[in-house]
Amino acid sequence: MKSLRREFSSNPEAANVASKVFVRSTKSGKVQKIVRELYLRQDIPCSSKLCSHCPSIAPADANGNITPFVLSDRPAGTKAFPRGHYLVPDTNALLNGMDLCEHTGAFYDVIILQTVLEELRNQSLPLYNRLIALIKTDEKRFYLFFNEFRLETHVRREPDESINDRNDRAVRAVAKWYDEHLKATVKKGKKEKTIPAIVVITDDKENLRKAKEENVTALSLASYVDGLEDSAKLLDMISEAREARDAKGSVRGELFYPEYYSMSKLQTGLRAGNLHQGIFNVSPYNYQEGSVNVPAFDKSLLILGRDNSNRAISGDTVVVEVLPKDQWKSPSTKIMDEEAVTRNENADAEDTEAVVTDRERQALQEEVKLAHGKNSEGKPQPTARVVGVIKRNWRQYVGHVDSTSTGSLAASGRRLQTVFVLPMDKKVPKIRLRTRQAGDLVGERILVTIDAWDRDSRYPSGHFIRSLGQLETKEAETEALLLEHDVQYKPFSKAILDCLPAEGHDWKVPASKEDKGWKGRRDLRDLLICSIDPPGCQDIDDALHARPLPNGNFEVGVHIADVSHFVKPNNPMDVEASVRGSTVYLVDKRIDMLPHLLGTDLCSLKPYVERYAFSVIWEVTPDAEIVSSDFTKSVIRSREAFSYERAQLRIDDPSQTDELTQSMRTLLKFSKILRQKRYDAGALNLASPEVRIEADADEVGDPLADVKTKAMLATNSLVEEFMLLANITVASKIYESFSQIALLRRHATPPPQNFEDLINQLSKKRNMRLDVSSSGALANSLDQCVDPKNPFFNTLVRILATRCMTSAEYFCAGAHAESEFRHYGLASPIYTHFTSPIRRYADLLVHRQLASAIGYEGEDGHAKVEGISTRSKLEDICRNINYRHRNAQFAGRASIEYYVGQALKARGEKMAAGGADQGVNEEGYVMRVFENGVVVFVPRFGIEGVVRLEDFMLPGESSSWSVTERRELAAHRSTEFDPEEYTLRVEEKGHEAERNVVVELFQRVQVNVSSVKEEGRGAGKRRVRILITGTTDNTK
């Protein structure tokens, strides 16, 4: 009988097979033992450009391509390593120093080991993803070395060795091997002097000691960074998490926060329905009030106070436990600012303080009283407390150092001190930062990240990443704005620019119709096409035409830039565009989604030149009924690029009777009919507080003159109507062809409870009814909400109504039932985005889908399949573009807000030259009433701001303008707040009778707007201050 055991001795290859055995436990608690084979080999290259041996053994992939070598032949060095070095970080070094690795000033030529990558993935998935991204970029020269598969560097675990010790040994083994390998193989003639040192970076003391024994160069992260130039700045970038971990052993101070439940307890609780999971949101008006939306309750759960929010930060996915009913409260009616309440805390000496300071407690207490005092109106809402965090949503935060928290500047030197950073985002608590450069950082915009938030620390601790520049400088503030809204603003890399057509600006539509570029394209150069855009628009996405047909009907065409011709799927340009998602428009800057050459030239439907386009052509009856629609790729020549104003003038000018003008008049006529039809179907006319900035105005005039509210011309809606029509037509076409993967856009019907507050307010204050049963009913009732004395009132209600709605989103057809496709605002059963492919990625995808749907083959026959994707991939893209779309809007608004602030400041300075800064007197409208202030909207500037007690000008008060003087006033004021009538009465103590003012919701008030410096707080932060100077109509 033969033995069936694996006979290895006879097989020479078998000697190179090792096996990896590990034990893992599954979610259900089962323990599994996994055995895997490892094929050890000698053809894994070292990837150093110095090596003469490895290029000959470097492996090829299936297409015969060899991966280029990564590590530089002249790596950077430090004083200690004049010959240059390759770095080999271990897992802990990466956990603490990922920001350093991403820094452009240091950490080049890094060897990432398979062992380390695997360990990192087990510890932190986000860091793993960042590392993979780093390995993929060429600039940083990170090389992923699969050491476990290389015969020489494979390490077998010893019987009594812990897994960590084995991994550390593997790291040392690699360092040793690299050293020997390079010594042996460095190209002749370059001997000795040029061989770089191999430096292991580890924070493990035992590892450092053993490395010394084995003659391997090893340094701790901190001591390595210490040897670099600019070490002070870089040292600050080491994560604080480690120190927090180190400190864990020795219990210090008291524990401020309750412990989180264990993961198994959370899971059991969630399954049993005792606990609820949701995303933690913080109120923008009150930093102590958070809310969590959970499916089990229709109203969101309130989370009040620091104790209950238990270290959760806005955006985290948390698990909450509902508090007993006697602790339920109504949402606060008070504005609370963290900066104001915790102004004077000391960042260093926090151990002695309680987690909830007395001031905070007092503030909370008042609210509880209030909640219990009321009965009918202030329905208490369920409250909850956070018992666990499923997923942190920590990102990098832009902020500035709270100058009061730094020590005396003279002593700062390079001493390590702890300061507070106040993030720009009011929902994020201040961050404790240990830095050696506190003195330099004061007055700068800085980028920081949160590392940890332990039970024994009142505030999260983080580390410094980099400085963006002086506060209030244009560059720093613009970058801050982009970072805060996660806008990708780095210039396009070379790989992306390589995807552009080689001809550059000289690219032309091929002259010969035999050219492959003409394949499947219709020649529409004879049509009288024109484009209408805002003045100065360079990226012209769309153009239009209309002409009568012999049968009495009309042909109307919308022509969209054919971006998908230039951007092929999955090339670097496409990937970058899909990450960017959309072009972001700031006041003085545009962050493009596609490189300049495409966006403003080759794709842009500029006048007088031939361009590729994707056309949608309808035949319509004179009553604008659509007879048929047709889609085709085409070549067009736009006759003229109009601005809205110029188009309007041309249409209105009766002396113009040429064909182009006639066709524009036809278009205008149709657009009016289409618009009416849309409103009849129940489309909403929503409003958002929009102003436009014309930044190119001359320096001499009033800076505020640039700020203009957007005017609506008939030509605006001309373009808009046809774009809507094109989008709807295309949406049904792609849905017909791709029932699962069509990329559509929907706007969900908002749940009626969203409108509850607004309905209450309107009926109380104005005796008006809002019918939210359908979009048509809402549109009608919004039309009824007019105040003859106050023409802006209607717009105000529309703005408030818009805020009650959900936002529209991209989705992939398979993700929802067809009945859910509805676009609520447009009252269309199906909708997508097709008309702006230069500035939105969704449109580009839709273009590809439409091309596939109509069987367009393209130059190389691939266009037919370009539109096909998998649902999961599309869903990922949708998630990203929804997020980017939202951020782009926020960033644009923030930019305008910043610009308005700057304009006010510039004006203020001009005025100050001739006397005191008096601000600008304007009209404002009360949008919200709190117990200690109101929110006022100023339509002239499109801004809304909080007006605090001290900012009410009471009758008979001597006008004092400075911030400090006014702050004193707050203490002398008392208020009377009526939550049922939405009124706030502000009085001066002792003079209640004569010095008082009453404001109520929706009221028109006289305000004074100015940009003021927060005095007495060195940081020099500016804000737009709104003073209420008087009330006008007290119509009831």
Added chain:
Amino acid sequence: MPLDTSTTYPLTKLRLDGRRWNELRLIQAQISTNAASSGSSYLTMGNTSVMCSVHGPAAGRRGEATGSAGSAGAIVDVDVNLAGFAAVDRRRRGGGSDKKSSRMEVLLRSAFQSHLYTHLYPHSTISIHVSILSADGSVLAAAINACTLALVDAGIPMPGLLTACTSGMSGSALTPKDPRSDELDPLLDMALPEEQELPFMTIATTTKLPVGEDQMDEEQETGISFMSMDAKVHSTYLETMMAVGIDGCGQIRELFEGVIKSSSRA
């Protein structure tokens, strides 16, 4: 969580067990392992190990009472037993076969029924018994290979060796192949973690002539006689996967020829 192929393969061109895209795992094969059967074999492909024994051809056909089906030839009867300890999770198996193994039985039967010269044995049965001792990917391919070896050992005539292997792609190949930026590589001989993550197919080829009779003819003609795929793959990738699979089958055939020859000499 261990690493996965779709992220790390493009970076290093190495698979999770250290192989290149076109490398087989270590294959060990023995024949005549069980003297009590007509033919038997034991095969390991990496950590997958399969034992196979063949009985027959024996007179009589199971389930054929009247014999009306005629004398077309022997029928092949396959019985697959997936050992309870074969997979990661130990499972107690009740008697009879489960869905997975009965599906394999059907596939193996159809593969060999048409492959063997069954017309030489009318009114008889060739029964093949396959035991999967350890399943670490490419189980179906290993079973086909083990059966081929055992049938050769039993002396049942067939045109050439039927050898099988798996091939897959190094990422989810659901969208059309893009000739401009093709970053997916085909992979040969999938291990279990790869099978769980990536699309793959099992493919078996054979030659027209039996072993040893083609010495003169270098251009041995091979044909695909079996193919099975459960995954979703875009059709543009199919050709690449098949090419790699056919190549792998060829390598295995060479290896088996060596095994058979050395065993007959002994």
